[in-house]
Structures are given as structure tokens and as C-alpha cells.
Amino acid sequence: METYKGIVTKLVNTRIFKPSVNAPKSQELQPRWDVEISHAIRGELHRGIDIWYVLTNRTFVWSGAVFTSQNIPILAKLYLVTADDIGVNKEIDLGAKLALKNGLINSIAVLINRTADADDEHLESLHKFLNETKGPNTSAPLAHTTHVGLHYTITSGRPVSPIEEVKNLVDENGYFPEYKGLDSNYATDSYVQQAMRELESQYIKFKKVFKREPAHLTSHHDVHTFTYPLFNSIHSWAISKKIPIRSHSFLPPIRREFYDLGVKLNLPSIDTMNSWSIKLGCQSSTDHTMVGHYGPAPFLPLISYTSVVRKKHKTLDGGIYDFLASTDQTREIMVHIIKSDLTKKSEFKHHYKPFVKEYPGVDTRYFAGRVAEYVSLQTRKTALEGKLNSYFIPFDFILPEIRNV
Amino acid sequence: MTGLIVLDTFISLVFIFLLYSLFTMTLIESLTSIFSSRAKNLMAGIERLLADENESNKTNHTIVNLFWASTNSLLTKAFYTHPSIRYLGPKGINSKPSYISPNRFSETLVDLLQKGTNSNAVENISAALGIIPKFELGELEGNIKELEEEIKILKGIESVDEFEVESAKQELSYLKLELDNRTKTKNPFLPEDFILGTDTKYQFNLLWNEAGDDIEKFKGLLEQWYNDQMDRISGWYKRKLSLLTFILGFIIACSFKVDTIQLAMELSKNEDLRAIYVEGAKDMIANIQTVDSIKLEENRQYFDKKLQENNLVFSVTDISFKDIKFLNWVGFLITAFAISLGAPFWFDLLSKLMRVRTSLQPAAPSSSGTSTSNDGKNTKAVG
Numbered sequence: 001m002e003t004y005k006g007i008v009t010k011l012v013n014t015r016i017f018k019p020s021v022n023a024p025k026s027q028e029l030q031p032r033w034d035v036e037i038s039h040a041i042r043g044e045l046h047r048g049i050d051i052w053y054v055l056t057n058r059t060f061v062w063s064g065a066v067f068t069s070q071n072i073p074i075l076a077k078l079y080l081v082t083a084d085d086i087g088v089n090k091e092i093d094l095g096a097k098l099a100l101k102n103g104l105i106n107s108i109a110v111l112i113n114r115t116a117d118a119d120d121e122h123l124e125s126l127h128k129f130l131n132e133t134k135g136p137n138t139s140a141p142l143a144h145t146t147h148v149g150l151h152y153t154i155t156s157g158r159p160v161s162p163i164e165e166v167k168n169l170v171d172e173n174g175y176f177p178e179y180k181g182l183d184s185n186y187a188t189d190s191y192v193q194q195a196m197r198e199l200e201s202q203y204i205k206f207k208k209v210f211k212r213e214p215a216h217l218t219s220h221h222d223v224h225t226f227t228y229p230l231f232n233s234i235h236s237w238a239i240s241k242k243i244p245i246r247s248h249s250f251l252p253p254i255r256r257e258f259y260d261l262g263v264k265l266n267l268p269s270i271d272t273m274n275s276w277s278i279k280l281g282c283q284s285s286t287d288h289t290m291v292g293h294y295g296p297a298p299f300l301p302l303i304s305y306t307s308v309v310r311k312k313h314k315t316l317d318g319g320i321y322d323f324l325a326s327t328d329q330t331r332e333i334m335v336h337i338i339k340s341d342l343t344k345k346s347e348f349k350h351h352y353k354p355f356v357k358e359y360p361g362v363d364t365r366y367f368a369g370r371v372a373e374y375v376s377l378q379t380r381k382t383a384l385e386g387k388l389n390s391y392f393i394p395f396d397f398i399l400p401e402i403r404n405v
Numbered sequence: 406m407t408g409l410i411v412l413d414t415f416i417s418l419v420f421i422f423l424l425y426s427l428f429t430m431t432l433i434e435s436l437t438s439i440f441s442s443r444a445k446n447l448m449a450g451i452e453r454l455l456a457d458e459n460e461s462n463k464t465n466h467t468i469v470n471l472f473w474a475s476t477n478s479l480l481t482k483a484f485y486t487h488p489s490i491r492y493l494g495p496k497g498i499n500s501k502p503s504y505i506s507p508n509r510f511s512e513t514l515v516d517l518l519q520k521g522t523n524s525n526a527v528e529n530i531s532a533a534l535g536i537i538p539k540f541e542l543g544e545l546e547g548n549i550k551e552l553e554e555e556i557k558i559l560k561g562i563e564s565v566d567e568f569e570v571e572s573a574k575q576e577l578s579y580l581k582l583e584l585d586n587r588t589k590t591k592n593p594f595l596p597e598d599f600i601l602g603t604d605t606k607y608q609f610n611l612l613w614n615e616a617g618d619d620i621e622k623f624k625g626l627l628e629q630w631y632n633d634q635m636d637r638i639s640g641w642y643k644r645k646l647s648l649l650t651f652i653l654g655f656i657i658a659c660s661f662k663v664d665t666i667q668l669a670m671e672l673s674k675n676e677d678l679r680a681i682y683v684e685g686a687k688d689m690i691a692n693i694q695t696v697d698s699i700k701l702e703e704n705r706q707y708f709d710k711k712l713q714e715n716n717l718v719f720s721v722t723d724i725s726f727k728d729i730k731f732l733n734w735v736g737f738l739i740t741a742f743a744i745s746l747g748a749p750f751w752f753d754l755l756s757k758l759m760r761v762r763t764s765l766q767p768a769a770p771s772s773s774g775t776s777t778s779n780d781g782k783n784t785k786a787v788g
Contacts, residue, residue, distance in 0.1 A: 013621060021619035022527060047617050097568055098575050129568070339571060378575075379582070 001327060003056055004037040004070045012065035017321045019043025019052035019060040026059045035066060039327055040074045058325040077324060078398040080286050080332040081377075082107035082246075084151060084218065087123060088114045088359050095339035095374050097129055100146060103136035104377040105335065106397040107147035109218045112202045112209070113157040115358045123209040147400040149216035149285075150206045150243075152234070154195055155179040156220050156361020161201040166194040178361055179221040183264035187227040196233050203241070213403035216285040218246045220361065225251065225273060227265065235280050246332065247284035248273045252291040258299075286398075287328035290319040293335050293373060298365035305343065305372055312376035330398055335377065338370035409765060410679070414672040416758050417682035418665065420689070422743040423751035425663060429653050430748050433646065437471060441499035443642065445474035448485070448501055450638035451510075454631070455480045457602030466641070468648050474501075480517070480601065483594035487513045507628035507635075515624055518609075520592035527618050529590070533601065534610050545584050552577045647745055654744030655737060664736030665743065683762075690759045693752075 008029045015023035021044060029035065036056040040063065043052035051063040051074060083096045087110040099105045114122055130143040138145065154176050159166045163174050168191050170176055185191050206214055217238050219225075224234040225248045238245045249270055260267045268276075292315040296302055316333070323331045342348055348367040356364055437443065449465035456478030465474055476482060484490060485501065490513055493502035521529035522540040532539045556573050559565050592599075601609065612630065616623035657663065672679050743751075 021617065022621070025621055046619070094568060094571055098571060101572060102575065102579075378578075 001038065004068055004072050006035045006037050006053065006066040006068040008033045008035060008065060009067050010065040012061060014055065014057075014059035014061045016059055017317065019054075019062075019324065021046050021062065023060070029061065029065070035061065037066070037068065037072055038325075040072045041077055041324060042074065054325055060324070075327060075329050076396070078330045078396050080107050080147060080330065080398050081105040081335060082109055082147070082149070082216075082218075082332055083335050083337050084109045085111055085220070085336060085362060086151070087111045087126065088157065088362065089338070089355060091340045092338045092370070093122075093126065095337040095370070097126075097133075098339055099337055099374070099377060100130075100142050101133055101136070102378075105337075106145060107149065107215070107332075107400075109149045109151035109216070110206065110210075111151045111153055111156065111220065112205050113153060113160050115157055120205070120209050127210050144402070145397065145399065147215035147398070148210050148212065149218060150202060150214035151218050151220055152199055152202055152224065153220035153361070154198055155182070155223050157359045159198050159201070160205050161198050166198050168194050169198065175360055179223065179259060180262040180264075182223070182226055184227075186265065187229050189229070192227075192229040192233050195230060196237065199234065199237060207405045212405055213241070214243050215400045215402075216246060217243045221259065222248070222251055222256075226263065226267060228268065228276065231268070231273060231276055232280065235277070235282050239280065239282065244283050244285035246334075247286070247289050248277070249284075250289040250291055252294055254297055255291075255294070258297060286330040286332040288323070288326075288330075289332040289334055290315075290323075291334050292319060293333060293376065295369060298363045298369065302345065302368045302372065305375065308369075308372045309376045309379060312372065313380055316376070316380060335373050336366065336370045337374040337377065338367055339374060340367065340371055343368060343371060409762070410673060412758070412762055412765070413679045413683050414669060416686055416755065416762060417672045417679050418669060419751055419755045419758060420682045420686040421663070421668065422740070422746075423686075423689075423748055423755055425654070425657060425661075425740070426744050426746070426748035426751050429650055429657060429744050432653060433650060436649075437646070440472045441501065441503060442471040442645075443503035444494065444499060444501040445470050445472070446638060446642045446645065447503060447505065448474045448476065448481075450634055450641065451484065451505075452476045452478055452481045454634050455484060455514075455605060457604045460602055468645050468652075471645050471649060478602075479595060479599055480605065483517055484513060486594050487517060489513050489516070507631045508624075510631045511624040511627035514627055515620060517592065517594055519620070520590055520594070522587045522591055524587070526620060530613065530620070530623070531618075534606055534613055535601070536610070536613075540587065542584065542587060545580060545587070549577065549580050549584060552580065650747065651741050651745035655741035657744065658737040658740035662733075662737075663740045664733050665739040666732060666736035668736070686755055686759060690756055 008031055011031060012029050014026040014029060015021070016026045017023050019041060035053070037053045038056050038058075040051050040053050041060075042050050043060065043062075044050065046062055047064055049062065049064040052060045053063050053066055053072065054060055081104065083099060083105050085092055086096045086108040087093065096105070096108050100108070110123070110126070112123065117123065127143075130146055130148070131141050133142050134140065135142050135145050154169050155178060156176060158174050159170060159176065163170060168185070171181075186195070203214070217234075219234070224230055224245075231248075235245060251270065256267065256270075293312055296308065302308055319331070319333065340348075342351060345365060345368050348364050352364040352367065356362075445465075449462075449470050452461050452465060456476065460476075460478040462475055462477060464470065465476070489509060490502065490505065491500075493505065493509070494500040515530070518533045519526035519529045521532055522542050523529045523532045523537070524540070528537060528540075531537045552573060556570065556577065559570050559573060591597075608630075612626040613623055616626055672682070
């Protein structure tokens, strides 16, 4: 990465965490000192200048106090905040709708195979909501500003395709197995062909409901990364359809290990997938995906919401700082949210028994975590709103490129 | 005796002034320590920084300030009520600190200014300085009430969309959280209707504008401003102490009838008296390196010892109170002035005079015969 030389012209402080004059101070730079600049970003407007240099030591310095004869690139910093698993549960959808309306998220990954939704009534209502609801601080409907992506699944609910066409992928009751049921068969041609058939069906249904191409492709339980044939086929398909896929490079290591223990096959490592991805020439939806907002894992107890939410805020702050200090221009923050008044795991288990029966494959043990994630985003937004020097400077969502069909 | 009557008289006078200065210094140190005069002087200085002309207490700029300090300025009161300042001093009557570091000063002041109902520290400072209006919580409370009513109505409608109700509830929770956050940051040290004085606000505005919304820089500028003031504050303290020393010196001079004019006349006539003082001075110079090395208690002991050794009493002249004339008053005033110059001054002068006196003293007559005979005592006889 190219770096640029600069000379300090005024006594100035370097800042950490955010490009703001009131961010924590790192070091005092004396006039005539040399600095090494990585890139420039937009930050807090100070004395009429909102350009801040990011130094190679990952600190921010106000550009008004540094002279450079070189043209330093000003990098835009854009966010994609995606809520997964939308479309199959009322409370999860309600959480997503509220989060979209209040500008907490700008992207949803939709599971298209809701049970007992014969005429796609529920999904249609979601589409209607996006078209009829205005986003925050804009007169445009949410449909214009929201990335609506396909959350492909072969590990939850029932297939969209006729059962006889995907019979290898379902059990005797016509349900997809849980991710734990996946084995080495999913590397065989017949299984992969059926998985692709189902992908095509879900894709067609998505287009029928939302009248547009999916803005991105993700998969439930990251199933598209479980075997090479699945990885290869799904990525090739996405490339042919020009649909960006969420990068596999930032999959949560703990969750990956957890899956590895559960499934009856050896999951490929990130490095292995990276080499496959280079061969295929894959296009990711963003430069980086932040997965740290997830947790604690479903099998771990959630004792205090306050401490979990604080931890999530810390993760968000750290991730945003890392993003601003890096040369990445886009970053996705992956979230799982639900709007529920329940808080205890046991309450969720009891309350969602019928849902699990109807739509197996969504782990209700993590619903408490979803509440925590929702509260985290909601309170972070409140804490930042109206503040001159929020951590979300510059907080711009990536605008979707809508390809209507 | 050297025979230099004038020099010895002068040395005697200087020695007496030194002794009385030491005595006064001891008294002043005790008084300033009992009344925490430094802390009171510091309070006067801080009040001068934080209060407008009409708010500042005039007595804080007189000698009374060494024993008593008060302020009418709300900001100064709030400054001293702030826990980071309040707990610097001891518990009790004289609870104010006698020293506040520049860093502590700026941190406390910024904390006082950044508290408020606006949404963040920068906005609160701007509001305190009158750049933007203060946020009225009443408006927010009204909005919350309205929304609560709206939700009640919505819930009463049968065909209402759940999203609409949840959306309103969400908005309500935002508003409540906002109210909670803004209430939490309300200033506990200053009344809600507090407004900075015009001059103080102007000065703060200058610094705030120079800082350009940078709180860290603002603190730095406040520290600089405080440091400048501190130089002056120590000057004020010295001047107040000098005046107190003069007053105490005058009281002592009157009480002990130390009339410099009378004393000088007596000393010039009385060789024995001169001899006592000159010997005392010699002894003092030989035993003490600097006057600063004499501690408070040692001062007192030394002074008592010298008076006893030299058979002196406090009253060095023999004037009856009934017979005090104008010239005696002048003599007392000269003594008071001399005492106000301080013990270090008289000690230095005495050291110099003693050196002059030693250099002027005639050499002792030498005797070669004695020397030879002394040598001979240790020489073995040969032959």
C-alpha cells in the first residue's frame, strides 16, 4: 500500500477511534515533524475542514495541521448493516421492520421458504412494507434504500422446489435436515445438483415477490461453504447472475468450529476457501464483514443483558475504528435481531415451540442473543443520535443498486 | 571593641531588627497556618478568574483575605463544591485547598461547563457560553406524554397494524432514553437558571473559539490562563503578608517600645550594650548558615535563648507609655518598617556587616619571643 509524506504545520494531537477533535488523544505532534499518511477520510468538520489523514500508525490527524504536496486519496467509508433470517418469523420480521424504519440497518437477508405462506402473503406484505414505508430523514421509500438479499437455505424449513426434485435434501416429512445432518453426500453430484435446483427455485420466488434481483446472496448456516462442490457451484451461479456473495473470509471462528463439531464432514478452512475463491474470481458484497456483534453462542448462557449489550457496543466501536483506519471502503456488519419482550432462554424455548415445529432449523436458543443484538443497535443509535462527534462519522450506508425484474 | 562606634551601633540595630523580624515571622507563620491563608488567597485568585467585577468580593483583595474569604460568584462556589476540588482540602473549618494544579483546575471547570441538558459535552459548553440555546427538557417531556396518549388510542383501535403500535412504542422508548440521558447529565453543581457573567463568558468564549470545539485544547488554554493568574496570585499573597508584617511589626514595636531612634542613640552612647549585641550577632552568624534553615519552633527557641543569654528583655528601650512623643511614634514606625523587610533581609545584611567588621578589626600583636620559647618546649637539648 502506498504511503504519503506530510509535514506538521501546527501543534496538533493525533486521535484514536474516530476522526474527531474530541476523540481520545494519542500523541502530540510538534510543528515540522514528519508524518507518514496512509489515506484520507471525511471526519468531523473543524475550522471549515472535514478531511482527516489516517497515519500509518492507525491514528487520525486533522488535515488542516499537516502539509503535503502529494494528492492523498480520500476514501469513502460505507456500511452495510445486514439482518439475517428475515421472512420466517413474525417477531424477527417486526425487529427488522423497526430497525429499517429507524435507520439501524439497511440490509436484510430473506429466507424465502416460510411455511404456511401459500400465496406468499407474508413475503408480499414485507415487500409492500418496503415500498410504502419511508426511511429515516428521507422521503424515499425503504425499497429504494434497502439491500434485499436472498438468504439461501437447505438447512431450515421446507424446500421451495417440488419435493420429488430435491428428495435427497429432505427427510421423510419433507423438511430440510438441520445443519448437523449434512454429511459427505453433499459433495456428490446428485446432492449438489438438487441443492442448485433449490437455489434456482428460491431465486425465482425471490424475484417474483420482490420484483428485483437479490442485492446479495448469503446462506443459512453458511451452508454454501460446507463442501467444495457446493462452494464452487453456488459461487459460479452467483457470478453468472452478478449477485455479490457475503465474503467467507470473516466467518466467525467460534461458530465455524461449532459447526465443524456438529456436521459429519470436514469443513474447509478459510485459507482453502480463499484459494477456491481466487480461482473463481468471486465478488464479495463488501471488503470486510464484521461478525463480532453475534453472540454469545446459543449454547452459552446469557446472564446480563446490560453487560452483553455493552460488550456489543465495544465490538461495534472497535470494528468501526478498524474500518476507518483501514483502506477498506465498504464493510458489512452482520446482525441477527428480533423484537420481543421476552428475555429468558427458557421463555423463548417455551414460546417458540410451535414455530420450531413448523419451521425447524432456526435455533431459538439464540433468540435471547437476538434481543441483545437488537437492543445494542437501538441504544447505540440513541446514544449517537444528535451527537456531533459520533463514532459513526462518517456513517453512510451503501446505496443498493436495484435491478428490477 | 574595634572602636568603630557607628558600625557596631548599626550591627546592634540590625541584630535587633533580625531578632524581631524572626519573632514576627514566627507569629505570621503561625497565623497563616491557623487561618489557611494560602487557601484563602487562592480562593480570591480563582474568584477573580471566574467572577465578573460585580460578583467578586472586595474584601478578598484586602489583608482580611489572609483570615477570611468568601464569594458571591455561583461558578466559584460550584467550583469549590465539585468533588475533585472539595476533597483536596482537609475536613473542618479551613477546608479549602491551598494548591490546585492547573490540570485539576481545567478538568473541573470543563466538567462544570460540559454538564447540561444538551446532547453532548461540546453542545453543553456552547450552551453555557451562550453560543447555542440550552435544551429545555419540558419540551421532551411533553412529547413523551403526547406519544403515550397516542399509543393508548392506537391500542384501542381493533384493526390497528402491530407494526404501527410497535413503531410508536419504539419512538417512545427513544424519547424516554433521551430524557433519561439528558437528565443524567444535568449540572448538579449549578442552578438551572445559571448564566455566566458577561465578562467571564466573553473570556471563556475567546478561549473556546481558539480551541475550535476541541475540549482537550480548551483545557490546555484554561491551564495556560490559570498559570498566568497563579503568578499574580503569589504576588498578591506576598503583598498581603508584607502589609500584615508591617502591622504586626508596628504592634510589636509599640508593645515592646522598640523605638529605633531612641535605640540608636542609646547604643551609640552605651559601649556595653553595643558589645552584648555585637557578640550575639557574631554568635548567630557563626552558628546559622541561612535564616531559612531556622524552623518555626527553632525560631522561637533561638529567640528565647538569645534574650536570656544576653540578659535582654523584649523591651529594649526604657520609654514610659505616658511619655511617648511624636518622635517615639516615628521610631516605632521605623522599627515596624524594618521588621516588614523580613528576617532574611536582616540576616543577609548582618552577615555582610560582620564580614566588614572582621576585615576592619586590627590584627593581634605578634610576639617572636613567645614563639621561640614555645618551639623550644618541644626541642630536645643536645649536648
